[in-house]
Amino acid sequence: MSNTQDRRGALNTIHRIAIARGFRVATAESLTAGMISAAIADTPGSSKYLQGGIVAYNIDQKVELLGVNREQAAACNCVSDEIALQMCLGAQNRMNAECVIAVTGYAEPWPEAGITEAHAYFNVVVGPFSVGGRIELDLLDRNEARETVTTRTLCTLAEMLEEQFAV
Numbered sequence: 001m002s003n004t005q006d007r008r009g010a011l012n013t014i015h016r017i018a019i020a021r022g023f024r025v026a027t028a029e030s031l032t033a034g035m036i037s038a039a040i041a042d043t044p045g046s047s048k049y050l051q052g053g054i055v056a057y058n059i060d061q062k063v064e065l066l067g068v069n070r071e072q073a074a075a076c077n078c079v080s081d082e083i084a085l086q087m088c089l090g091a092q093n094r095m096n097a098e099c100v101i102a103v104t105g106y107a108e109p110w111p112e113a114g115i116t117e118a119h120a121y122f123n124v125v126v127g128p129f130s131v132g133g134r135i136e137l138d139l140l141d142r143n144e145a146r147e148t149v150t151t152r153t154l155c156t157l158a159e160m161l162e163e164q165f166a167v
Contacts, residue, residue, distance in 0.1 A: 007151045010158035011043050017161040018049035018099065023126075025157075026097035027053035028066055028087040030078065030104040031120050035150045051095040056087070062104075066090030077113060079104050081121045081132050088123040088130070099161070100125045101153045107137065107145040120149045126160045 018025055027037040037053030040046050054065050059078050062068040067090040073083055088102035105120025118137035123130060135152055137145040 010154040013158035015043050024051045024097040025049050025099045026051040026091045026095040028091035028102040029055050051097045084121040084123040088125045107142040122153045124156045
């Protein structure tokens with residue numbers, strides 16, 4: 001199955017279950033810069049559940065808009081599993097959403113900062129449940145990396161919803 005088919009299937013699952021259960025969905029994005037919320041918004045009828053998305057590309061915005069701990073963020077340049085979780089919980093709280101996807105990472109190497117491999121951290125929350133992880137993005141260009149993270153996180157949310165609330 002292609003990334004497009006995976007994404008389409010994930011969006012259909014999110015749509016069906018969010019509407020059936022009355023769930024609200026939100027995003028907190030850095031690396032993807034709004035691509036996840038845009039993919040959800042492209043689904044007809046998404047206004048019934050999409051609360052919105054926060055794009056927080058730097059530490060000041062992550063702290064101010066999402067409540068990320070500044071010291072922890074500074075220690076890892078805002079890229080870690082803990083920061084992804086804090087972004088997720090901040091968006092969940094600020095947007096009153098049961099389902100949240102958060103991502104942070106590097107779409108390409110950044111040699112000046114010692115980052116030799118592109119990678120992302122994500123966290124997906126459905127109610128009190130949370131799943132997070134690291135996505136390796138080596139050998140992908142910047143746009144492919146962002147598309148991959150968008151699809152993988154949408155698929156994670158869809159899988160979580162299916163496991164817990166299949167309709």
